[in-house]
Amino acid sequence: MTSIGTGYDLSNSIFSPDGRNFQVEYASKAVENAGTSLGIRTKDGIVLATEKIITSKLLVPNKNKRIQTIDRHVGVVYSGLIPDGRHFVNRGRDEAESFRSLYKEPIGIPGLLDRLGYYVQAYTCYNSVRPFGINAIVGGIDDDGPHLYMVEPSGVYWGYYAAAAGKGRQTAKAELEKLDLTTISTRDAVKEAARIIYLAHEDNKDKEFELELTWISKEETNGLHKFVPKDLLEEAIKYAEEEGDDDGSSDSSSDEEMDD
Amino acid sequence: MNHNPFHWGRPSDSTYGPYNQQIAHASNVNPMARQQQQSDFPTMHTQRPMMTGTSVLAIKYQDGIVIAADNMGSYGSLMKLDNVERLLKVGQDTIVGISGDLSDLQAIQRILNDLEIDESYDAGDDEDALAAGLKANHVHEYLTRIMYNRRSKMDPLWNACIVAGFDDEGKSFLKYVDLLGVAFASPTLATGFGAHLAIPLLRQRVDSEADVKKLTKADAIQLIKDCMKVLFYRDARSLDKYSMAVLSESDQKVEFHKDVKVEDMKWAFAKGIKGYGMPQL
Numbered sequence: 001m002t003s004i005g006t007g008y009d010l011s012n013s014i015f016s017p018d019g020r021n022f023q024v025e026y027a028s029k030a031v032e033n034a035g036t037s038l039g040i041r042t043k044d045g046i047v048l049a050t051e052k053i054i055t056s057k058l059l060v061p062n063k064n065k066r067i068q069t070i071d072r073h074v075g076v077v078y079s080g081l082i083p084d085g086r087h088f089v090n091r092g093r094d095e096a097e098s099f100r101s102l103y104k105e106p107i108g109i110p111g112l113l114d115r116l117g118y119y120v121q122a123y124t125c126y127n128s129v130r131p132f133g134i135n136a137i138v139g140g141i142d143d144d145g146p147h148l149y150m151v152e153p154s155g156v157y158w159g160y161y162a163a164a165a166g167k168g169r170q171t172a173k174a175e176l177e178k179l180d181l182t183t184i185s186t187r188d189a190v191k192e193a194a195r196i197i198y199l200a201h202e203d204n205k206d207k208e209f210e211l212e213l214t215w216i217s218k219e220e221t222n223g224l225h226k227f228v229p230k231d232l233l234e235e236a237i238k239y240a241e242e243e244g245d246d247d248g249s250s251d252s253s254s255d256e257e258m259d260d
Numbered sequence: 261m262n263h264n265p266f267h268w269g270r271p272s273d274s275t276y277g278p279y280n281q282q283i284a285h286a287s288n289v290n291p292m293a294r295q296q297q298q299s300d301f302p303t304m305h306t307q308r309p310m311m312t313g314t315s316v317l318a319i320k321y322q323d324g325i326v327i328a329a330d331n332m333g334s335y336g337s338l339m340k341l342d343n344v345e346r347l348l349k350v351g352q353d354t355i356v357g358i359s360g361d362l363s364d365l366q367a368i369q370r371i372l373n374d375l376e377i378d379e380s381y382d383a384g385d386d387e388d389a390l391a392a393g394l395k396a397n398h399v400h401e402y403l404t405r406i407m408y409n410r411r412s413k414m415d416p417l418w419n420a421c422i423v424a425g426f427d428d429e430g431k432s433f434l435k436y437v438d439l440l441g442v443a444f445a446s447p448t449l450a451t452g453f454g455a456h457l458a459i460p461l462l463r464q465r466v467d468s469e470a471d472v473k474k475l476t477k478a479d480a481i482q483l484i485k486d487c488m489k490v491l492f493y494r495d496a497r498s499l500d501k502y503s504m505a506v507l508s509e510s511d512q513k514v515e516f517h518k519d520v521k522v523e524d525m526k527w528a529f530a531k532g533i534k535g536y537g538m539p540q541l
Binding site: 068071072097100101 | 370377380381382
């Protein structure tokens with residue numbers, strides 16, 4: 001970053017001479033060091049997972065949920081600044097509610113993401129605000145089937161087969177690419193998501209973490225966003241631990257920052 | 261006396277100033293827009309229901325509640341629809357039975373749907389926790405506030421509702437609320453025509469909370485079925501097809517029966533009735 005210290009990184013809405021908005025790039029840095037999150041789009045649903053770093057032993061286990069619901073059929077997981085994520089989710093809920101009150105039907109996922117993407121982008125345009133310090137992975141089912149998107153601090157939002165954010169994203173992305181995402185069932189994807197989160201945690205081993213897993217599926221949850229049942233969660237964790245023992249850290253030597 | 265206020269005459273403009281035309285031109289356009297331009301359309305409130313649903317019946321029995329409402333949607337005396345579902349499920353185990361205006365029923369349905377979504381946002385990790393914390397007593401209190409608020413605006417939701425479910429402690433909960441915001445509890449409840457025809461029949465079996473303990477589930481279902489039959493005989497706005505929900509306290513479950521038919525009717529007496537409708541042969 002050659003322009004650091006030249007003053008172009010102090011304010012939103014000011015380009016540097018080489019055409020960059022440093023505040024947005026710094027916001028992405030906040031995401032890069034946060035716990036890993038991922039989302040998978042399966043043939044009939046969505047799986048969301050996150051590595052929730054336990055910052056204190058005094059926190060109550062299995063509370064303080066990090067994966068949230070925007071509407072019955074839409075879930076979100078994010079890596080980065082948690083309060084920013086909460087605000088993003090609240091905005092999503094408002095959008096979904098206002099759509100429902102106008103049109104008397106649930107909001108479509110691409111339409112929701114159009115609104116959320118514009119909202120996040122607006123926070124890169126004014127020097128009175130700062131960008132969102134999160135990468136949010138939003139998944140849901142509508143009439144056209146399952147959709148998975150990731151929204152970045154710049155406001156850009158792409159649709160994905162699978163997306164990962166946070167510290168372990170490179171490991172996670174390498175693993176996600178190996179899956180056959182056009183045919184995978186939601187139930188299998190839950191187990192793979194658990195495995196990948198455990199694998200991505202290898203680089204961050206000194207910290208305790210909790211795995212959070214949610215899913216949306218026509219078959220399994222009737223199209224509703226729900227936490228996976230306890231027995232399936234346990235099964236997934238068992239699978240993740242066994243797989244982790246089998247191949248050790250064979251894939252964790254992934255190439256750094258190849259896509260940036 | 262002539263009750264038309266426009267015929268009462270006016271105090272003279274010279275004494276009291278000109279008449280405030282906004283009073284007669286009050287509008288249903290929102291107040292901000294109204295300040296800028298005068299609407300040529302007067303404020304409109306529901307004066308009477310248009311499409312309606314008839315009675316809802318409910319009774320407590322020793323292990324829960326039975327509630328029923330037929331599927332008729334009437335337009336005045338025209339039987340317009342025969343597939344209206346007037347028992348709404350809210351959250352896990354609450355049934356709201358609604359009679360009265362059907363467009364207002366749909367408004368209530370949307371309000372309760374929003375409430376349900378709101379309450380499920382952070383339901384936690386219980387995978388079945390669709391608004392698990394939202395119990396019948398909360399739904400009823402919420403509905404009471406909505407109904408009273410709307411009647412205070414002189415624009416009521418033209419309904420009478422019966423809320424059946426379980427409270428925070430898992431006990432059976434049965435309470436009424438109507439378009440005025442009037443709310444009360446009773447072991448037997450009915451709205452509309454049912455309040456005249458079915459309540460006496462229901463009270464023959466359950467007159468007080470003490471009698472609730474004596475009524476079995478099967479008897480309660482039979483009693484509600486009999487009352488629905490009497491209502492179909494006597495209430496010209498009713499239908500012989502209805503929905504019935506049976507709530508049981510011991511397992512906190514709700515059985516929902518759709519398209520229940522009125523059975524064992526005897527219409528022989530009808531032949532003797534003369535002087536109504538089409539000429540009899």
